[in-house]
Structure formats: structure tokens, C-alpha cells
Amino acid sequence: MKFHSTVSHLLSGVATAHKSHLERRLGEIGLHSGQVLMLMELWKRDGRRQVDLAAELNIAPPTINKTLTGLIDGGYVTRDRVEDDARSTRIFLTPEGVAVREKVEAQWLEIEEEILGELTEAERLILSELLSKLKHFYFGTEPE
Amino acid sequence: MKFHSTVSHLLSGVATAHKSHLERRLGEIGLHSGQVLMLMELWKRDGRRQVDLAAELNIAPPTINKTLTGLIDGGYVTRDRVEDDARSTRIFLTPEGVAVREKVEAQWLEIEEEILGELTEAERLILSELLSKLKHFYFGTEPE
DNA sequence: CTTTAACCATTAGCCTGCTAATTAACAGAT
DNA sequence: ATCTGTTAATTAGCAGGCTAATGGTTAAAG
Numbered sequence: 001m002k003f004h005s006t007v008s009h010l011l012s013g014v015a016t017a018h019k020s021h022l023e024r025r026l027g028e029i030g031l032h033s034g035q036v037l038m039l040m041e042l043w044k045r046d047g048r049r050q051v052d053l054a055a056e057l058n059i060a061p062p063t064i065n066k067t068l069t070g071l072i073d074g075g076y077v078t079r080d081r082v083e084d085d086a087r088s089t090r091i092f093l094t095p096e097g098v099a100v101r102e103k104v105e106a107q108w109l110e111i112e113e114e115i116l117g118e119l120t121e122a123e124r125l126i127l128s129e130l131l132s133k134l135k136h137f138y139f140g141t142e143p144e
Numbered sequence: 145m146k147f148h149s150t151v152s153h154l155l156s157g158v159a160t161a162h163k164s165h166l167e168r169r170l171g172e173i174g175l176h177s178g179q180v181l182m183l184m185e186l187w188k189r190d191g192r193r194q195v196d197l198a199a200e201l202n203i204a205p206p207t208i209n210k211t212l213t214g215l216i217d218g219g220y221v222t223r224d225r226v227e228d229d230a231r232s233t234r235i236f237l238t239p240e241g242v243a244v245r246e247k248v249e250a251q252w253l254e255i256e257e258e259i260l261g262e263l264t265e266a267e268r269l270i271l272s273e274l275l276s277k278l279k280h281f282y283f284g285t286e287p288e
Numbered sequence: 289c290t291t292t293a294a295c296c297a298t299t300a301g302c303c304t305g306c307t308a309a310t311t312a313a314c315a316g317a318t
Numbered sequence: 319a320t321c322t323g324t325t326a327a328t329t330a331g332c333a334g335g336c337t338a339a340t341g342g343t344t345a346a347a348g
Contacts (some may be wrong), residue, residue: 003187004188007259007260008252010276011159012181012202013279017282020306021310022156024274024336032303034303035157044148051327057305058157060306061327061328062328065327070303087315087325097237108145108152112152118277118281126270127151129268130204130263130270131151134158134162134259139161160305167334169304170338176332194297195295202333203335204336205298206297206299206335208337213331214334231343232295233296
């Protein structure tokens with residue numbers, strides 16, 4: 001049996017390498033990959049609860065919590081308790097959290113180009129579609 | 145700027161979910177994803193040095209070392225020093241390491257089908273090709 | 289032969305995932 | 319009003335990535 005030709009195996013290698021690549025390139029601007037993914041979600045809309053961010057990112061609450069602690073230490077977000085529900089917290093961007101977006105955008109575009117460098121425009125589109133299907137499977141089915 | 149439509153972002157989500165999915169499904173047969181990837185490499189050819197396995201898997205030596213320690217604890221491989229070079233070690237499969245292959249194959253095929261369930265045969269091929277290109281980019285360029 | 293450089297494995301320590309277990313707070317049913 | 323169940327955040331601890339730093343060997347230069 002040839003494990004190495006399965007999509008699962010191929011995807012495993014690409015997944016690890018991609019994460020590692022992101023970590024290295026984003027580290028250049030002082031951020032970690034998990035933090036950036038989180039910021040992207042907050043730039044869409046902040047003030048949400050941790051559990052909502054977890055659902056949106058398809059990541060477990062403890063991981064969200066840890067990532068946010070790092071962002072708070074970095075001064076990018078705040079974790080506020082609101083009176084309507086003492087259990088939950090609300091995550092808000094600080095001015096720094098808003099401001100860093102510009103730097104991240106520039107870096108992100110560079111990264112995107114690096115990765116897609118050898119793909120034609122048509123291939124990029126197809127890759128996006130196929131990845132979207134996989135994402136839909138995982139994000140939809142995962143929780144079981 | 146729409147981060148969420150970039151391939152990097154899409155791939156990040158899929159990468160995390162895929163790893164997580166593998167971990168859960170492989171955990172059912174008592175193995176971790178990193179261990180299985182390592183075993184697959186050893187089933188191709190064992191007796192290699194850690195640094196060679198690291199290069200083949202595109203993973204840093206300390207990570208290889210940790211994964212192997214787990215496999216040794218599980219009784220799947222041995223780490224032997226050979227006389228020709230006292231710096232390096234050679235990694236060999238134990239009978240258990242050879243035997244577990246059958247179980248992993250069955251599980252791996254199931255996982256593969258789960259993931260590809262909603263893709264047509266043509267899409268699977270295209271996805272393989274595109275992932276191979278990405279892998280080639282990462283595995284080739286990464287070390288820099 | 290000795291000094292220097294390169295190489296291999298390991299350790300320590302960090303980030304990002306996870307699950308399981310705690311604690312606190314809300315909600316519902318009685 | 320209370321008891322029970324659910325929900326939110328957090329803590330602890332593990333796997334699997336990484337880099338940086340050690341220690342020991344080998345190889346190369348001198």
C-alpha cells in the first residue's frame with residue numbers, strides 16, 4: 001500500500017510546512033500565526049465571546065484562551081467582562097490591534113504570492129475551490 | 145482586504161482541522177499522527193539516521209527525536225548506535241512496528257475516504273497534483 | 289599532531305492544538 | 319425558592335512543531 005500517494009499524507013506534509021512557513025514569515029513582524037488568525041477574525045468583528053471565536057475558527061476554547069492571553073500581553077486586545085452574563089468575556093481590539101492590520105496585510109500578501117508563485121491563475125482558483133470543500137467538510141462535520 | 149479568501153488562510157484552517165482529525169482517528173488505534181507519519185517513513189526503509197529522517201519528513205531534528213522517543217516507549221522502534229559513527233543513531237522497526245502496519249493501513253484508507261467523500265475522482269486527482277506542487281515548493285524551498 | 293570546523297543527537301523552552309477537569313454563573317423545572 | 323443541568327472560562331497536562339544552546343564525534347586544515 002502506498003501511503004505516500006494519498007491525499008491525507010500529502011496534506012499532512014503541506015499542512016505542517018505551511019504552518020511552519022507562516023510562523024517564520026509572521027514572526028518577522030513580531031506575531032505568531034495563531035495570533036494573526038485570531039486578529040483576522042477580530043478585524044471582521046470584535047466584542048465577541050471566546051466561545052464564539054472558538055466556533056468561528058473551529059478551534060477549542062482552551063486554545064482560544066491561550067492565544068488571547070498572548071495577544072493581551074502584546075497589547076493588541078482586551079478581555080472585558082460585561083454585565084449581561086458574568087460567565088463570559090468580550091474580546092475587543094485595542095488601537096494597537098487595529099493599527100497592526102496594515103503591517104499584517106502587507107506581509108500576508110507577500111506570503112500568498114510566495115506560495116502561489118508557481119501556480120497559474122486557473123490553478124489558484126481550483127485550489128481555492130477544493131480547499132473550500134475540504135474546509136466545509138472539516139468545519140461542518142468535525143464536531144461530530 | 146479580504147484575508148479569508150486567500151489560499152493561505154484557507155489552507156491554515158484546513159491544515160489545523162486535518163491534523164486534528166488525523167489525531168482523533170489515529171488515536172482510535174493507539175497512535176498519534178506524528179508517530180504514524182514517522183512509521184510510514186520507516187516502513188519504506190528503516191535503519192536510517194535521525195537527521196536523514198528529519199530531512200525526508202521536512203521536520204526539525206528535535207521534533208524527530210521526540211517522536212521517536214514516543215515510538216520507542218510504545219515498543220515500535222529501537223534507537224541503536226552503530227560503530228561507524230558514534231555521533232549518529234540508527235532507527236529500526238521492531239516486530240511490533242512492522243506488525244502495526246496492517247492496522248494503520250485499514251484506518252488510513254477509512255480516513256482517506258472520509259476526507260475525499262464529497263470529491264469526484266477528477267477532483268481528487270487535481271487536488272493531489274496541486275498539493276504535490278505545494279509540497280514541492282515547501283519541501284524544496286523551505287530550508288532556504 | 290593539533291586545532292578548528294562541521295555534524296549529530298539531545299535538552300530546554302516556547303507556540304498552537306487537544307482533552308479532561310474545575311469553577312462560576314445562568315436557566316429551567318419543580 | 320431550590321435543585322439540576324448547561325454553559326463559559328480557565329487550568330493542567332500532553333503531542334507535535336520550532337529555535338537556540340550543549341556536548342560529543344568526526345573531519346579538515348594547519
